[in-house]
Amino acid sequence: MRNAPAPAEYPPEQHILRDLRLTVEHRPGGTSTAWMPVTPHISNPSGSLHPGVLSILVDVVGGGLAAVAARPDWIATADLTLHLTPRPVTGDIEAHGRVLRQGRTTVVIDVSLRDDHGASLGYATMSFAVLPRRAENLSVDQVDRVNRLTMERSGSGLTAPFDEHVHLTVIEPLNGIVDLPLRDYVANSLGAIQGGMMAAAAEAAARQAVGAVGGSPVETVDLQITYLALAKVGPVRTRARLLSVTPEYGTAHVEIFDVGADDRLTTVATVVAGLP
Amino acid sequence: MSAFADSETGRAVNRVTQVSLREVDYPGAPKDTHVVGEVLDLEHLRGPRGNVRAGALLTMADTVGGMCAGLAALPGWVVSTNLMLRIDADEHAGPLALDARVRRAGRNAVVTQVQIADSGAAGAIVADGVLTSAVLIPEGGPPDFGRPLVLESPEAPDPVTPLLEFFGVHPVDGTTVGLEIVDQVRNPWGILHGGATAVLVDAAAAHAVGGDAVTADVVLHFLRPGRVGPAIARASLLGVRRDGHLVRVEVVDAGAGDRVMAVAVATVRAP
Numbered sequence: 001m002r003n004a005p006a007p008a009e010y011p012p013e014q015h016i017l018r019d020l021r022l023t024v025e026h027r028p029g030g031t032s033t034a035w036m037p038v039t040p041h042i043s044n045p046s047g048s049l050h051p052g053v054l055s056i057l058v059d060v061v062g063g064g065l066a067a068v069a070a071r072p073d074w075i076a077t078a079d080l081t082l083h084l085t086p087r088p089v090t091g092d093i094e095a096h097g098r099v100l101r102q103g104r105t106t107v108v109i110d111v112s113l114r115d116d117h118g119a120s121l122g123y124a125t126m127s128f129a130v131l132p133r134r135a136e137n138l139s140v141d142q143v144d145r146v147n148r149l150t151m152e153r154s155g156s157g158l159t160a161p162f163d164e165h166v167h168l169t170v171i172e173p174l175n176g177i178v179d180l181p182l183r184d185y186v187a188n189s190l191g192a193i194q195g196g197m198m199a200a201a202a203e204a205a206a207r208q209a210v211g212a213v214g215g216s217p218v219e220t221v222d223l224q225i226t227y228l229a230l231a232k233v234g235p236v237r238t239r240a241r242l243l244s245v246t247p248e249y250g251t252a253h254v255e256i257f258d259v260g261a262d263d264r265l266t267t268v269a270t271v272v273a274g275l276p
Numbered sequence: 277m278s279a280f281a282d283s284e285t286g287r288a289v290n291r292v293t294q295v296s297l298r299e300v301d302y303p304g305a306p307k308d309t310h311v312v313g314e315v316l317d318l319e320h321l322r323g324p325r326g327n328v329r330a331g332a333l334l335t336m337a338d339t340v341g342g343m344c345a346g347l348a349a350l351p352g353w354v355v356s357t358n359l360m361l362r363i364d365a366d367e368h369a370g371p372l373a374l375d376a377r378v379r380r381a382g383r384n385a386v387v388t389q390v391q392i393a394d395s396g397a398a399g400a401i402v403a404d405g406v407l408t409s410a411v412l413i414p415e416g417g418p419p420d421f422g423r424p425l426v427l428e429s430p431e432a433p434d435p436v437t438p439l440l441e442f443f444g445v446h447p448v449d450g451t452t453v454g455l456e457i458v459d460q461v462r463n464p465w466g467i468l469h470g471g472a473t474a475v476l477v478d479a480a481a482a483h484a485v486g487g488d489a490v491t492a493d494v495v496l497h498f499l500r501p502g503r504v505g506p507a508i509a510r511a512s513l514l515g516v517r518r519d520g521h522l523v524r525v526e527v528v529d530a531g532a533g534d535r536v537m538a539v540a541v542a543t544v545r546a547p
Contacts, residue, residue, distance in 0.1 A: 017545065026322070032336045078358075078408065079408060081360060084517075086515065098423060100497065100499055100501040100536070101497075106357060106410065108384075108497050108539075117341065120514055120515050122514075123522070125495060127357065129382075129385060165523050219467065221484070222362075222493065222543070224362065226360075226387055228379055228380045244365070248518060248519070251362055253404055265379075268406065270404060270405065272362070
């Protein structure tokens, strides 16, 4: 079992959020925008963006907004959906998030994804459960002025294609079995695997299963993810069951288990992948 | 604390979908709650291309998933907060078999996995999704259901009313549809039924794309209750891809200062 980093150290110097070179701007009034440079390591072979990376991006934007909205309490991601209109992208991409509902027990966020010409790349929604604050939670300040921060450090950047870089390992494509170890590098502030990374694992599982059945590489276009429990031990292992397959698209139901926690079911997802 | 406005209100919506429900694997822990259902008559629920409308499937999912979540939440009860449904079959022979199982039963929320299969097509999966519900404590206590739950399908209206006509869905302009919030479309809490919101979202998304478009995939966030009406659903196109149009739908309570009741994203297949 690994040790969670102390909240003050999050994200640590070596972390996926830094290597994606994210810049986030929080504004008063419940909106935030994040920017991420497009590199070959986060692009699909078709030139569209890796949905797992986009899941991390929207989770960062949504989580930041929800944490402020829930103050003084804390939040946990309950669900995340991502619908993409994939096409080749270069330059920067922009994720603009806003609070749709700020309630006593839930916060709902939506995030629009655009290229640097303003053209839509997709749309995401997230729900967060509001939880009582605990000592290990990060402190969150009220946003009373525009505040821009970058997570990039000198030398930040992926050194390999995303799946390889984060150690997503395909075990059995036909059944969508993919492993992801829990390391500080992919952990959230509570020491569990970050929500966007769990989405990336679900996406990889479905992509493998649909591609294996269809016989051609596919790219994910839709993700619907519900988080049931934190993956605190790891590694996590996915399993995909195909719901339908057409010549162009396939839909898979994906479950993610925390192998080190007696195979506890942590996440369920429905993923659609199709020919690029 | 929240109270049911009228214990009889909220039964009307099920007269159009005519879902019968039955609890299995009882008794068990709340996390093991399992409810199955059946819908025999599909003809009045079909759209112009012959498939059962997404709005009807969403309403069925809300009904079976909500009941399963409610039983898991006792002595509390639930209100739907988020419904995600992927619809994978274009042809529906019927009858339809519904299945809802609890995936997580927490103090504040219950997550149920919902599946709809076509018994007339060798059990082919029609739709698969997840309903998340918030747990509330009704002032007058939860609905009084015997356990294990058995609810027969209610008597159908005579004559049987087509789905959109039952809910009073009408076009407002090229991208907008609406309905009046009358007792027939309220739930037991006295607010607009989640199924009515789902029907409205489906209708708006398909109406905006035009022709005989079919909604294939809906993510629906219930944000605030609809109390006054009319409920107005406005669709906006996010993009087009090979499997359809990606459409965002916002539902507002026009009589309550355009308060946003729900936000949805749908994938719509054009003819």
